[in-house]
Amino acid sequence: MDDEVKREIILEHYQNPLHRHKPEKDGYEKVNTANQSCIDNLDIYVDIQDKIIKDITFTGEACAISISSTSIMIQNLIGKTVKEALEYIDNFDKMINEKEYNADLLKDANVYDNIYKQNSRKSCAFLPYRGIREILAKYLEE
Amino acid sequence: MNREDFPMLKNDIIYFDNGATSLKPKTVIDKMVDYYENYSANAHRGDYDISYKVDMEYEKTRDLVAKFINAQDKEEIVFTSGTTESLNMIATGFFANIIEPNDEILITTSEHASNVLPWFRLENEYGCHVKYIPLDSNYHVTLDNVKKAVTPQTKIISLAHITNVIGDIRPIKEICKFAHEHDIFVVVDGAQSLPHIKVDVQDLDCDFTAFSAHKMYGPTGLGVLYGKKELLDNLEPINLGGGMNESFDSPMEIILKDVPTRLEAGTPNIASVIAFSESINYLNKIGMDKINERELHLRNYLVEKLVKIPHIDIINLEADSGIVTFNVNDIFAQDVAYYLNKYNICVRAGNHCAKILKNNTNVNNTIRVSLAFYNTESEIDMLIELLKDKDKIMKEMI
Structure with a gap:
């Protein structure tokens, strides 16, 4: 993916993020995820039924990287089982941290494959994943 | 002005984060190096020449600071680690001993x-209560609003002299006069005022003042707690240890030294205290009036250009200090800061530690430019050029 395409995808998800609202019905798990070193602060809501992610929404304020990353995460995780979602997150984690990963699995999230070059923004890209991973881990155990 | 005095300015940066910390003139750095290279000994050990010199230099700074703020006595100057420690010592070491349930402490939502x-x-x-003095439409504090907020239960008014987000200068002298007529103590957070305007504690008649050396072109890790002598005498030391005790034999038999030594337990930040003398010398040499005049000129220059950019909202249009706080419409403050960083411009984004101010301004996060006398019109021009083009910001912020 060339840099111009990446930039366009990021900006599109920043300016028109998916599901940036509170859930419209009850039964969602909520998690707050914030970066201590900056001012990103998001609440993420997840609806999980029979170990399948039915819906994700979010609210809060954060930078372009965090917001777009959250939107892309939502696009990619809805419909996945908890186990699949955790694998996806591990894969994203590996990409951010320059380890071997499966690029095919990540789809649009590949736009952050160079983010490791900007150390201060790695945590921005990973912010939503840190939050949702906590919730999913609980469901895996059950 | 005076840019040649600051080694940091030889780097290719535009430094607009002086409210967070200021740059240091070469004389301050040299003074610190001189201590480490030529008379690096502990204080209070005057049995040999270099240690005696340490004591002399250490106390010389105390004297300079006392004169700088026009304290009545150098014993009213306590060295701490910074404004934060000073304010905590005032609250916990002094007021915790005299506060009673239902007493009221007045602050504002724009405090750090x-x-x-x-x-x-x-x-x-x-069980006392923290209450808020209402801010006016410019988010400033007025004497009238202080009067309205005071009740018979008010015991303390604690205010920043200049706030770090809004940059307004509070009418401290008038507030002190009114407060003292009503037996209320006044604590002044001077972190943002001491580097930029003349502060005379006797003229203000404040009871306590706290400030930090590193914001005054001095070294990090050092602050000052000023208190009226009779109040400091009753400030209980939070730290007990070496240097501050006269003698001890048992828990019942502890004799402490007098202030300010009593409040400076352990080995102090000697290098910073000694080097801080050069910051005071430096500020005296230029003159606080001249510094203030230059910084206000720069502020007006910046604001005049910023207001012409339609996609910029200035939060503090009215202020008498070098602090300008704003947002670029529809762009998160931190993204703007990242973008400016690509051009080596240092600004700060966030809530600037004033986390309850959002209740008044309805804005969570902002970009803050905090100017110092060594900033220039051409640096401001560069900033304005970069902020003018919103598409460019959008394109380059990621």
Whole structure:
């Protein structure tokens, strides 16, 4: 993916993020995820039924990287089982941290494959994943 | 002006984060190096020449600071680690001993965390109440609003002299006069005022003042607690240890030294204290009036250009200090800061530790430019050029 395409995808998800609202019905798990070193602060809501992610929404304020990353995460995780979602997150984690990963699995999230070059923004890209991973881990155990 | 005095300015940066910390002139750095290279000994050990010199230099700074703020006596100057420690010592070491349930402490929502949380702790532990002086439409404090907020229960008014987000200068002298007529103590957070305007503690008649050396073109890790002598005498030391005790034999038999030594337990930040003397010399040499005049000129220059950019909202149009706080419409403050960083411009984005101010401004996060006398019109021009083009910001912020 060339840099111009990446930039366009990021900006599109920043300016028109998916599901940036509170859930419209009850039964969602909520998690707050914030970066201590900056001012990103998001609440993420997840609806999980029979170990399948039915819906994700979010609210809060954060930078372009965090917001777009959250939107892309939502696009990619809805419909996945908890186990699949955790694998996806591990894969994203590996990409951010320059380890071997499966690029095919990540789809649009590949736009952050160079983010490791900007150390201060790695945590921005990973912010939503840190939050949702906590919730999913609980469901895996059950 | 005076740019050649600052080694940091030889780097290719535009430094607009002076409210967070200021750059240091070469004389301050040299003074610190001189201590480490030529007479690096502990204080209070005057049995040999270099240690004696340390004591002399250390106390010389105390004297200079006392004169700089026109304290009555050099014993009213206590060295601490910074404004934060000074304010915590005032709240916990002095007021915790005299506060009573239902007493009221007046602050504002635009205070920095270090002038909020120590008072919250008193409320949580002693049942007193933290109340807020209402801000006017410019988010400023007026004497009238102070008068309205004071009740028979008010015991303390604690205010920043200049706030770190809004940059307004509070009418401290008038507030002190009114407060003292009503037996209310006044604490002044001077972190943002001491580097930029003349502060005369006797003229203000404040009871306590706290400030930090590193914001005054001095070294990090050093602050000052000023208190009227009779109040400092009753400030209980939070730290006990070496240097501050006269003698001890048992828990019942502890004799402490007098202030300010009593309040400076352990080996102090000697290198910073000694080097801080050169910051004071430097400020005296230029003159606080000249510094203030230059910084106001720069502020007006910046604001005049910023208001012409339609996609920029200035939060503090009215202010008498070098602090300008704004947002670029529809762009998160931190993204703007990242973008400017690509051009080596240092600004700060966030809530600037004033986390309850959002209740008034309805804005969570902002970009803050805080100017110092060494900033220039051409640096401001560069900033304006970069902020003018919103598409460019959008394109380059990621």
